[in-house]
Amino acid sequence: MRSLRCSVAVLGLLVGVTPWCHAAYGPKDLLKFRPTQPGVDYDVPADQAAIDACKVEMVTDGQKRTVGYALRDGQGKLLRRFVITNGGKSLNQWSYYQDGFEVYRENDLDGDRSPDECRWLNAGGTRVGAIKGGKIAGWKRISAEEASKVLVQALATRDQALLESLMASPAELAEAGLPKEVVDKVTAGAARRADAVEALLQGLAGWTPKTVWNRFDGTYPHVIPADPATGVREDLVLYENAVVFAGAPAAAGAAAPGAKVSFLQVPEMIKLGDAWKFVELPRAVDPDKPVVASAGGIRAAIFDTAGPGPQRDEAMEKALKALADYDSGNAPLQQGEKKDVARFHYGRIPLLGAIVKVAKEPEDQLNYNKQIVDSLIAAYQTGAYPKARQVLEGMVEGGTRISPYAAYRLIGADFVMRNEEPGSNFMANQKKWMADLEAFLTKFGKSEEAAEVLLQLGSSNEFNAEEDKARQDYTKLVEGYPDTPSGKKAAGALRRLDLVGKPLSIKGTTLKGETLDTAQYQGKPVLVVFWASWGGQSVRRELPDLVKLLEKPQAKGLAIVGVSLDNEKADLEAFLKEQQMTWPQVFEPGGIDSRLATEYGIISLPTMFLIDAQGKVVNRSLRTASEVERQLDKLASQKSSGGVALGAEHGDR
Template sequence: MPVCDLFVRPRAGVFRSCCRTWAPLLAAACSGLVSVQSVFAQAADTPPIDLAMSFRPTQADVDYERVDKADYSKCTIDVERQGKASGWVVSGPEGQILRRFLDTNGDNVVDQWRYYDRGYEIYRDMDTNFNNKVDQSRWLNTGGTRWGIDTNEDGRLDRWKMISAEEATREAILAMASGTASRLERVLVNAEEADQIGLAPPMKKELLANVSGAAEKMRQRVSQTKVIGQGTQWVRFDSSMLMPYVIPADEGKANADMLVYENVMAIVETAGETGFVQIGEVLKVGDAWKLTQIPAPIEGDMLQITDGGVLMQPTSPANQAGMLSQSDITPEMQKLLTDLQQLDSNAPTPQSTAADLARYNSKRVEILSGLLASAQSEDERVQWLTQMIDGLAAAVQTGKYPEGVRQLTAVENDLKQQRPKSKLIPYTAYRRLLADYTVKLQSAMADAEKREELQTWWLEQLKGFVEQYPDADDSADALLQLAITEEFSGNADTAKKWYTQLVDTHPKTDAGARARGALKRLSLEGKSISLSGKGLDGKPISLANYQGKAVLVIFWATWCQPCTEDLPQIKALYDQYRSKGFEIVGVNLDTQRELVAPYIAEHGNSWPHIAQPDGLDGNVAVDFGVISVPTMFLVDKTGKVASNSTSVEDMKELLPELLE
């Protein structure tokens, strides 16, 4: 590599003291007389701006902020120190941060190179073993979630320590477009990762077969399609589900719970034409999402959607047999298992007709009933019954199988007669209730009066379930639904009653934690509030820093339409009263962080925001029992809550009083 090219790569220390000046050393470095490393090792003074701006990330696809050379004179470089860490911060013509070069371990050698865009750090190169070579690279904030490891420090990433499902599909598409098999292999599940989650042997074998020979399969698929080629760009991640599914460990597919996206599609663009690439199932291993098959470009206009990949197939003989010893499987049972496997392999798709779904579920109930009758232990019987109950409930939720309500009722009645103390009775009863509500809601959608009657009926059903099965696991969810419904209806006192009962009877559940937060939120008025967290840029934000100001706290998300509709009025109030001591702190509940910065740039809500990447399940949202957005609190100058359920109209009325 030419010596001058080393200016663009973070290779060595910057802080060792020397009395030499920069100019002669830079000239010597570019002439080949000395190395860039020696320049940085010897230089004591602040580096010139052209040198600082010449550094570039080790990875190519980083969209960081650059400045024209003509504007270099308007940039500044300042020394900063935090404990034993020290370094330089480079600021742009408008005062925005452009770069940071840091020595984090106090050895006077730079080991972190940080790059920014519009004030947000979006990428970081790191030398974690302090040998003057980059071994880790991270994309941050609006740059994404990727965290790559370069084991041999050659500038090419060897594995992903962290990567989102969306970015994993992007990496796969760009790998195929560039013909880089190693890049694709980094986002495919491997044997070590299959062992990490304890994948069942048959499933492990099938998944690894799907991803084997990646280089040749990739070459063949790209050679036979016009959907992917040189210059193809990844546009979007798409899935038949809005959120990943959890496959519990007790299904026997793995030793730990698995998070899986099903029917994932990548939308791409090649030479101005939009195309689709079938990704299939995407599996989370640790903090990294991995593809379980080689992406397949889709030709023509027909999207090839299927229901259930290798991981998401209903529990079938392939894994159930693994939970039974071979000697326990009778010929009759083996035939039923085979029938079930064949049936599930041809399960209906979301596009199937109601008649197809009815035939499938009727046959499945028949097979499971046979397996239930031939089961030789109580655990096996519970297993097959649970499958039957879950399958029927899921079928009703599709809106195409109302018959499932009758069948669930029959299962519930049989359990009451034959196993009156079984925990499956409340389990079945709750799913029968949910199924019944789904069917009734469909028929009442067009009639407001019927919907109101249905809501009353539903509350009565939930109350009856809680009274009959107070200790059932599903009672926690029933109580939460009761409380939320009453709160939305404006019945705060009744809501508090249900929240309190939930906290008392199911304190260790997720629903119990949210109920505690809701009780706290409903009683906030007149009390001091403590709120803190990391901002979108990773820096701490705390309400304690706003003493003496009136503060509006907004829980919001980019997908929340009322949040967007309220923004113009909130911004107008912010502009009107900010000079008088009014501030706003947002709590962002987006799980897709890449959506936030563009939204803020478009809508101008550029006040500080605490980031909650887990959305409504984040610690701040749960701590205040937030159940919908926007949720707003208005805090007075003393730090006490003036309104715990604030609307824009409330703000117009209260702000003049609070700011007097």
């Protein structure tokens, strides 16, 4: 594989390349680029005809300067995008796409013309890795599921360095305040890791270099609260006795009849910062034998617990194993024709039913019944199993705890399928969908799903400019379900709808950890912008336009405060490196469900509030920079006629 450093030198993609130069680089040139890391799923044209249909285009920045190249397939979907984002003269960002969405990106952060950071995005996941010498040296962010996937990759390919990147170090555990006996055990394990890995590999029946990750199974993670008495400095988040399933890649088909593929039992995983890591190596488990829970561990060491271990439920273990074996053996069906996908989901239903029969807790029974509904919905939406609708309708009319869930999921499935029909009318379909949701509330108004239904109706009515109806929906939600996430969001939406003419001061913690209060800008207008890097093209289009707006006379004195609803701080930081926004950014955990997003019922992005120089809201529903500009013109006109003042005399931005 050609290195990116070499590829960059060959292509010579520099700022200032004249537009006609892109003809010198055809699709084949850009397709020579490959991710430095293995295991990335991205689109590659399958044949020469597909390659010939691709087109190379120039990428320009806001000043119309050429900053790189993009490659699109014959349908116009992006395949590659290689650009300069730091104002330099060499590529520093390489992006790869699947189904038109960016799924993997590599960044050169230090300007040495080779990547030192890799990121998985959208359907690719959430991982952010640090690269040294072309290899993963550590993880800035990785979820438990993704860590288990990388673990399978490391074991299957015998990549010791990659495996080590997933293991919690003694220093990290000591810093987190774990007991000395745990740190000592990890230290001893690290010293003999190579031998332990070899022993683990010997016990993995059915594994080959092509073995891939199938699934991560675990109960809810546990939290050990920070407590000076135990020495735990911050809350510890753990998975205990999780299971990782692996098998042959989908393209290779199912395993041979009777073939055994060992799965992995993970004694403990711990979240260290934004990265989940393994406390010790997993254990190989014979698929014909029951899983035996690991004893001891971090919780036992901290709390010195004693007493009998958890009691085995052999019937439940057998039923769960049957489902796991089915999922593993039939995984290729999910990549096949619609009838194959329908067959996969239909085949899971009796196995899920068997689990429901042996489950002892009502909540477990309900959760697995919901999985039955989900499988029926998935089969129904393929169009290859129309009888699924009859089964679902029977569940709806059954009058059991699962009835409202089945009804709600069926309404959503019908809406999706109607919109997929050729020549469908979205507005008519939406009207039918909303009518179905209203009927749901009539029948299942006291169900758990009713709160979410009311929120969907309220937000839809608001988008359709039916604010009176939206208020009615939000009010019902607040009165009936005040303590639910949907109820709290509805209370915020009602607050937002009544903001105009009222004083508003938004307080939050900035990306730098400082406290910000919009009241500090008293005497000048303030634009509060709720946004997120995942907010789509509307966000990416409007933010640069806001930067340009600040250069115009009518924006003199305007202060802008961003409220980022990104789920991870790293996503926000990466976006800010691309888009040079000069205003402060409030960032608090929770994304679209964070404190400020809930307090003001934010349901779409971007959403902007304009506060005048006296601290009162003059508009609470701005969506574009041009709308902001018109509102500023209106304020300026009011000032000149003796109305509300812009407050520009109190200083520039």
